[in-house]
Amino acid sequence: xxxxxxxxxxxxxxxxxxxxxxxxxxxxxxxxxxxxxxxxxxxxxxxxxxxxxxxxxxxxxxxxxxxxxxxxxxxxxxxxxxxxxxxxxxxxxxxxxxxxxxxxxxxxxxxxxxxxxxxxxxxxxxxxxxxxxxxxxxxxxxxxxxxxxxxxxxxxxxxxxxxxxxxxxxxxxxxxxxxxxxxxxxxxxxxxxxxxxxxxxxxxxxxxxxxxxxx
Numbered sequence: 001x002x003x004x005x006x007x008x009x010x011x012x013x014x015x016x017x018x019x020x021x022x023x024x025x026x027x028x029x030x031x032x033x034x035x036x037x038x039x040x041x042x043x044x045x046x047x048x049x050x051x052x053x054x055x056x057x058x059x060x061x062x063x064x065x066x067x068x069x070x071x072x073x074x075x076x077x078x079x080x081x082x083x084x085x086x087x088x089x090x091x092x093x094x095x096x097x098x099x100x101x102x103x104x105x106x107x108x109x110x111x112x113x114x115x116x117x118x119x120x121x122x123x124x125x126x127x128x129x130x131x132x133x134x135x136x137x138x139x140x141x142x143x144x145x146x147x148x149x150x151x152x153x154x155x156x157x158x159x160x161x162x163x164x165x166x167x168x169x170x171x172x173x174x175x176x177x178x179x180x181x182x183x184x185x186x187x188x189x190x191x192x193x194x195x196x197x198x199x200x201x202x203x204x205x206x207x208x209x210x211x212x213x214x215x
Contacts, residue, residue: 004032008041008073013048015065017072024076034077034084042077046070046117050202063201064106067113074116090121092212093143095134097125099158104151104181107201111147111180114201115208131161138175144212147204150181159184160192167193176211180204 004023011019020042027037049066052058058066094115098108105127116122123141125133134146146166150156159179166172177194189197195211198204 001032005037005041005044008037009045009048011073012042012045012066012069015062015069017065017069020069020073021076024073027077028080034081038074038077042070042073043117043119046114050114050118050205053200053202064110067110067117067201070117071113089119091119092145092208093121093123093141094145094147094208095123095125095138095141095143096147096149097129097134098127098149098151098181099155099162100128100130101155101158102150102152103127104149107151107181108147108149111149111198111201111204114205115147118205118209120208120212131158131165134162135165135169135171135175139169139171143175145176145178145208147178147180147198147208150179150184153183156181156183156188159188159194163193178204178207178211 008020008023011023027034046066049058049063053063096108096112098105108127112122112124123137123143125137134148138146146162148159148162150159163172163177166175166177178196178198179189179194180198184197186197196207198207
């Protein structure tokens with residue numbers, strides 16, 4: 001079993017999506033404990049990818065490939081987990097999306113994948129998401145955090161509107177807000193009253209852990 005788990009981790013570390021999917025199907029066929037396969041296999045691999053990215057050993061293409069391999073493996077395992085009623089312990093629920101007027105979603109999707117791999121429950125709203133929808137969805141799902149991406153300076157103001165809407169509903173502080181995207185910064189986060197800024201997917205995981213007390 002350990003060799004199998006090591007293989008799952010290796011498939012993600014090497015960014016081999018086909019191998020990850022094959023191993024996930026093998027886990028189902030052999031009735032391996034799926035939570036163990038995820039936590040000690042695939043998730044271990046993506047955490048190692050994140051660590052090596054932070055150390056400068058891996059670069060963006062490898063990070064993206066690792067996330068895609070993780071996504072492919074989880075795409076096989078998640079339906080089976082849902083049927084069984086078993087699910088990994090969640091470190092918190094994050095509603096994520098790209099703000100209205102902006103259709104860029106590659107970075108946002110990478111952040112969502114990394115958050116999911118590290119134990120967070122994710123509601124991904126996609127791109128071009130109205131500010132009110134972030135808050136509506138967070139309220140509906142009982143999420144502890146909203147993550148808002150903006151890749152254009154012309155759409156950044158939408159991030160501010162999310163914070164203002166949380167204040168108007170007396171949810172500010174109960175629902176934390178993290179922002180990201182090329183034009184964003186720590187200064188921008190402070191200016192609009194967000195709880196933090198993350199410059200990349202690995203930093204987003206660290207920030208979410210801090211904001212939701214999951215360290």
